[in-house]
Amino acid sequence: SLLESVLLSVSITHVSVLEKSGNRSGKMMAELKDNINRPLAAILTINTIANTVGAAGVGAQTMVLYGNEWVAIASGILTLSILIFSEIIPKTIGAIYNKSLVTFTALTVRGLMMIAWPFVVLSESMSVFINRGENSRESKASREELLAMAEISEDEGSIDEQEGDIIENLIKLDNIPVEEVMTPRSVVFALNQDETVGEVVEKNSPIAFSRIPVYENNMDHIIGFVNRYTLVNKQAEDQFHIKMVDLMKPIHTVKEKESVSDVLDQFVKRRQQIFMVIDEFGTTTGLISLEDAIETLLGVEIVDEHDRVVDMRELATAKMMEKEQSESPHNR
Template identity: 30%
Template sequence: MDDISTGVLFSLLILLLVISGYFSGSETGMMALNRYKLRHLANQGHRGAKRVEKLLSRPDRLIGLILIGNNLVNILASAIATILGMRLYGDMGVAIATGALTLVVLVFAEVTPKTLAALYPERVSYASSVLLQILMKLLYPLVVFVNAITNGFLRLVGLRVNNNDDADLSSDELRTVVNEAGGLIPRRHQDMLLSILDLENVTVEDLMVPRNEIAAINVNDDWKSIVRQLSHSAHGRIVLYRDNIDEVVGMLRVREAYRMMMDKNDFSKENLLRAADEVYFIPEGTPLNIQLLKFQRNKQRIGLIVDEYGDIQGLITLEDILEEIVGEFTTSISPTLAEEITPQADGSLIIEGSANIRDLNKSLNWVLPTDGPRTLNGLILEHLEDIPDSQLSIEVSGYQMEIIEVADNMIKTVRILPNQLQKTG
């Protein structure tokens, strides 16, 4: 290099630093890409995304290519800087060139391009992929050789290199993706997506109509009583049983009963039993996502939940599961959570004892325990281990509560005091 002028060496050094910055930025940009957005663009036919996706299909080779180019350039730049230093400053020029080149490389060939690539990964990656694709073809034998040595060394130390793009997301990771979507997905749609993900963590007991609230008719009652119950029913289907609700005989469509009422000769207890559908039973503990699929597979919309002894625990419908996903329907006959909560002037809340704990936590951002009883009444009874008198003040799981009304061995209404609401709201 003694025959090359100092000006040419300076120009060559600057060019090498630019190339080094290109390789550094390309590496950061490729690794910082959103893989799901990249895959979407590639499927839409975006050329740059297709090139980058092909390069990233073997990340070990891509990194090998970038590091080979970066190291060759940096080593050559170091040699040129040493020659320039010795020409300008003699023996001291080696130390000066080393220090100056380290600072220049750090600022202009590492930190700056990598920062820009991290901020704009798509622009950097799509543009740099054109040259990287060409270099991959030209240097392919060298890249494969280096990767073979590297992967062999990793296997010697007990590490196995897997080049498969394992991009599967767990439910928790998917929740994070949905939450971070921001304005890209409307808030209501985010809530629906998160509710779908939560179905696997919720069982049919969490949404069921309790046994004592099931609309049912004892077919052994006198005929006038049965007709009166049918005439005043607010439900589309009614459970038919004999003496005890555990002795279920069928599920009657009320509109079918109304049709038979129009024909006096056809309206009888025997025909009602004959018109009743077979009961669909659901084991307790069934997750909602599984039950939703079972409803679809069995062409059912309603089922009775039974425990391990075959006793009826409650009732659940397809609409109950859909409401868990999209929110409550205005046509729902059952009381909504808003109807079970009455705000007071002092900031406290009066809540029905039958209110579902999961719904309270979800609506009011509370953290009442959900691993035990499913209603506020059940939670308080479990805490006290007794049926209390009214006007009793207690603290349950850090929440100050005042029992207002107790009737029929149940806590009917509870007041949650405002000091607790301020802490948790």
């Protein structure tokens, strides 16, 4: 019962840590848990044989020494003793001290499997028959379980609050659509392709954004982006006549329903820091930056000395409310 308790209660994560550290018992335990029917068959076989033989022996001896009338009493005492000393106490110890008993359990169970090998083979054959037609393997740990593990580790002090938040955000990242974290179109700062360096600097100095989308005719035709430092360099070189279309670089677009996780992968692969966001009809709905994706992962706003507004989504909401109030009949 002690071995069974340790085998079932020790977490796969702890076993994995032992295995990766080169611990021999960790590797053995990983093999046992990977095909848990075999060690369980060995443990239960030996346990059942021991209890059965013990009960039969005690019953026979009681009958010889004290007669039939004492057999029932002896059976009751034996059953209670087995329950306490062979089940409750060993399983409690195994559940509490499972980590420190990994080595002992792994070595002992391997020995029991050799002793009870015929029963192990029989159990494995029965398992194959029962699982026949079942092709998919059950996931070792679901997203919900990983989230729960992160919360438990945070509560126990194994990781701090910030680390716990990052783990939780990372797991949730795949379920967060771009539209929830992007800068809305209404507050996206963009430049016309025909504007010159001189015009841009005169109207927008100092330029607050490091990368600025460039459009043709309107915001639904974004054709690239320009770098703020490129504009500053051209200004320093007195090249005020150069148009944005001659300075811009290509810009990638993503769908607003794509997950932040997928977009973060694209940022890394494309080595870019801003993407335009479009809806299912190809209409521009906003802009997402690498900073937005990282902020979602970290759960905090990243603000530098050039940021005039901390949260662009809040700015968009405020502008929308101002517009609605100005269009209200009470203000006419």
